[in-house]
Amino acid sequence: MFCNQCEQTAKGMACTKIGVCGKTEDVAALQDLLTYSVQGLSVVAVEARKNGIVDNDINRFTAEAVFSCLTNVDFDPRRFETLINKAVELREALKEKVKAAGGSTAFDAAAANFTPADSLDGLIAQGMELDFMNSLDENEDLRSLKQITVYGIRGLAAYADHAAILGQEDDSVFEYIHDTLAEFTKGGQSLEQLVGITLKCGEVNLKAMELLDAGNTGTYGHPTPTEVPLGAKAGKAIVVTGHDLKDLDLLLQQTEGKGINIYTHGEMLPCHAYPELKKYDHFYGHFGTAWQNQAKEFPEFPGAILFTTNCIQKPKDSYKDNVFTTGLVGWPDVTHIGEDKDFTPVIERALALPGFPEDTDKGSVLTGFARNTVLGVADKVIEGVKSKAIRHFFLVGGCDGAKPGRNYYTEFVEQVPEDCMILTLACGKFRFFDKKLGDIGGIPRLLDVGQCNDAYSAIQIAVALANAFDCGVNDLPLSMILSWYEQKAVVILLTLFSLGIKDIRLGPSLPAFITPNVLDVLVENFDCKPIAETPAEDLKTILG
Structure with missing residues (x-):
């Protein structure tokens, strides 16, 4: 077992016996084998597209299968057995369609010709032998970029699946997933090529999040406070x-x-x-x-x-x-x-079950400040900035987790000066979601934008403010203080990078799958940095 895809991975390196999430060696092996099986399916899907064949059932299956390998989703070995066998069945059926269309079915990639074992124990043994992540590349920096991309694709697949459930799909999203997983069956990519592929993951994810936003708001209306x-x-x-x-x-x-x-x-x-x-x-x-x-x-x-x-x-x-x-x-x-x-x-x-025996009052929290609501009061926000009533915006959000160090985010919000506003989203907000921080000109200082799935809203708010002030997002009085845990956070970070957004502070620790050389690339190009030891240090650096 080798798994380093989440922030809480053992000793900050990798889980090798059992996952901190509770994932067993058997489940880890099956997830690796499923990813490998989807790689084989992707190789054939790429050839199918060359011959004008796009199969929506394969698109949907790809998203579901890849999403199933994301942290804290599926721990049931029998369901992975079903998914692995279905990946191979779809692959072989697609080969027949490609052949009938005059395309080539002579695939060099081993994943495209993989035969699954006929028992669950056999599949587990195949997955263990595969050692998937370590087999991606012999060069640790190239392997690091491929891991970042594979983990990003798991987050991308999650958003694509959420959107598809609500009837919002775009083949370009699935095409990227297939192209990239197929590409990783080969070697020979340069560092520069892989950086481009990785950033492309973030670019495609913006489309997936846009689709999800359209699905959510088109079906259930725009959130209101x-x-x-x-x-x-x-x-x-x-x-x-x-x-x-x-x-x-x-x-x-x-x-x-x-x-x-x-x-x-x-x-x-x-x-x-x-x-x-x-x-x-x-x-x-x-x-x-x-x-x-x-x-x-x-x-x-x-x-x-x-x-x-x-x-x-x-x-x-x-x-x-x-x-x-x-x-x-x-x-x-x-x-x-x-x-x-x-x-x-x-x-x-x-x-x-008994249910609650009586009414209880534990207070309340305010939610519903997605893009439509915030942009509806944009004139007040803009005037607040111009009059200096609003000095700075902080986006404090991301994933929560159990690992020590996350109290930083609670303390950060508590220490943000009263002339600053805080936007938040995802489960990271539960470190401070019930704090009463007052308002500035009638606008609450703490604005809950929504789920991690609503990162598109936060991006659109930032873009709209930049347009209003006729500047770039990096020129806004806006700082991003992000926490990460799993692969949705990875792909959102890639999306921010793809948009050219800089000076992001990330914590509570940096990803174990990023090598020092790859980190240097991110720092040089995006000025990405770890959070400081204390919120006071970061606030002093940001606000002066």
């Missing part, structure tokens, strides 16, 4: 975690009139701001904080728990029977809701 209760309402309950708006919508539809209140957890918090979701009377409030606290928080939840898209941890026995997964999320021996999205088992479990 919304107060979300942090307490409970007496009655039966279901909490939904993950990221998927459509799963939440379907659950709200199926629970209407059943006497069950629906709560969000983690990155589902911003869902309360969408008009077509908050119209449900039984969509009540938010429970708990970020993904890494679920083992502390879920034993206290007296209802059913539904995981969508990702961020699952090993469920404790005290609440395991209350847990359900859907979509790409999987854990062995946990009930999975299939493609029919019939949430009856979740509903029945919620009705069988």
Whole structure:
């Protein structure tokens, strides 16, 4: 086992026995083998496109399979067995289509001719022998860039899948994934070529996030500022975690009139701001904080728990029977809701559990400051800057995690001067999301832009402000203080790089898969740097 794709990887180097996420050696081997199988499928997909063949089922499968390998998504070996076999079945069927179209089916890449073992144990052995990440390139710097890209593609696949679920697709996104995974079956790329491929991942991800934004807002309306209760309402309950708006919508539809209140957890918090979701009377409030606290928080939840898209941890026995997964999320021996999205088992479990015995008041938080809302008060923001009422903007967001050092972000927000505004998004905000920071000219100082999936909104806000001041984004009084954990954060960082955005501070530690030489390239071109030891140091550097 060799896995260094998340920020909490063992000893800051790599997990080699068991993942800090709970991933076993067997699951790690199956994820490597699935990635390798999708590489083989990609080789054939590239040839198919040359012959005018674009298969949407293969596009969708590619996104789902690659997304399944992202941290904290799927831990169920049997589901990986199914995905690996399906990748090979689709590959061979596509070869026949290519042959019929007059294309070549003589592929040199071993991945394009790989035969999977006929048992789960055999597949695990194949994956272990593969040692996928270390086999990408003998040169450590070239391997580093390929790893950054593969991890970025996992984040890109996640956004592409989220968007496709809502009917938003663009073949150029899938074409990039296929082209790049196929390219990595070869050797001989230069450092400069690989830097270009890596930045292209960020560029393509901007398109994927634009599609996702269109899917979310086109289906559920533009978010509006919304107060979300942090307490409970007496009655039966279901909490939904993950990221998927459509799963939440379907659950709200199926629970209407059943006497069950629906709560969000983690990155589902911003869902309360969408008009077509908050119209449900039984969509009540938010429970708990970020993904890494679920083992502390879920034993206290007296209802059913539904995981969508990702961020699952090993469920404790005290609440395991209350847990359900859907979509790409999987854990062995946990009930999975299939493609029919019939949430009856979740509903029945919620009705069988006690629910909350009484109303509780734990205050509230404000969400819903996506691009449409913020740009709607752009004139006030611009006037605030011109009058010096607003000195600086900070985007403080990204992934949360359990590793020490993340209190930096809480302390940073607490120490930001009162004439500065803070935009935030993703689960990193749970370090400070409930702080009451007041307002500047009637605009809250702390603006929750949404999920990590809503990074497009933050980018559009920055671009609009730059246009208003007739300057580049790098010339704005704006600083980005980002935390990372998994591969969605990696691809968002690549997107920012592809846009030429500089002077980003990243923490709590730099990625283990970036070598010193590659880091030098990033520092030289983008002035990317680690966060300082204390927020005070960074604030002094930024504000003077």
